[in-house]
Amino acid sequence: TAWLIVLSSRSNIMYNMTFIILVKFIVIAITTTLFINKVFPKTDHKIQLLATMMYTFGGFTLLNYCNLMWLDIVALFPLLCLGIYDILKYNKMTLFTVVLGICLINNYNLSYMLLFFLIFAVPFAIKYLAVNKRKATSQIILGCILAIGLSAWAFVPAFIQTMISYRMS
Numbered sequence: 001t002a003w004l005i006v007l008s009s010r011s012n013i014m015y016n017m018t019f020i021i022l023v024k025f026i027v028i029a030i031t032t033t034l035f036i037n038k039v040f041p042k043t044d045h046k047i048q049l050l051a052t053m054m055y056t057f058g059g060f061t062l063l064n065y066c067n068l069m070w071l072d073i074v075a076l077f078p079l080l081c082l083g084i085y086d087i088l089k090y091n092k093m094t095l096f097t098v099v100l101g102i103c104l105i106n107n108y109n110l111s112y113m114l115l116f117f118l119i120f121a122v123p124f125a126i127k128y129l130a131v132n133k134r135k136a137t138s139q140i141i142l143g144c145i146l147a148i149g150l151s152a153w154a155f156v157p158a159f160i161q162t163m164i165s166y167r168m169s
C-alpha cells in the first residue's frame with residue numbers, strides 16, 4: 001500500500017487507494033471461493049456465488065473498507081478456516097500455521113479477534129467435526145505456538161510498544 005503512495009503523485013493517491021481496495025475485495029472473493037469449493041464441493045455454483053458475495057460485501061466489511069489492514073484479515077480468514085478444516089479432517093497444520101502467522105505479522109491488534117475465534121469457536125468444531133479429537137487439539141495448539149513464533153519478530157516489538165504506551169498505564 002505504501003509503495004503505491006510513494007511511487008505516485010499526490011493527486012493520484014485517492015485513485016491508488018481505490019485500486020488497492022478493489023484488489024483487496026477481489027482477494028476476499030477469491031479466498032472465500034477457495035474455502036467454499038474445498039469444504040462444500042457439492043454446493044450449487046449459484047449458492048457458492050451468493051455466499052461469496054455475501055461474505056465479500058457484508059455490512060461490516062463495507063463499513064470498515066477504509067482500514068486496509070482489516071481487509072487483509074477479512075481476506076485471510078477463509079484461508080484460516082480452511083487450515084482449521086485441514087487439521088480437523090486430514091491432520092495437516094501447515095496452512096493454519098502459515099496463515100495465522102501472516103495475520104499476526106500483518107497486525108496483531110486485529111489478529112486478536114482471530115485468536116478469540118480460535119478460543120471460543122474451534123473447540124466446537126473439534127468436538128463435532130474432528131476425525132481425531134486429541135490430535136486435532138494438539139495440532140491447533142502447536143500451530144498457534146508456531147505461528148506466534150514465526151511472527152515474533154513483528155509481534156513482540158509491537159506488543160511491547162503497546163504495553164509500555166501511555167494509554168496502558
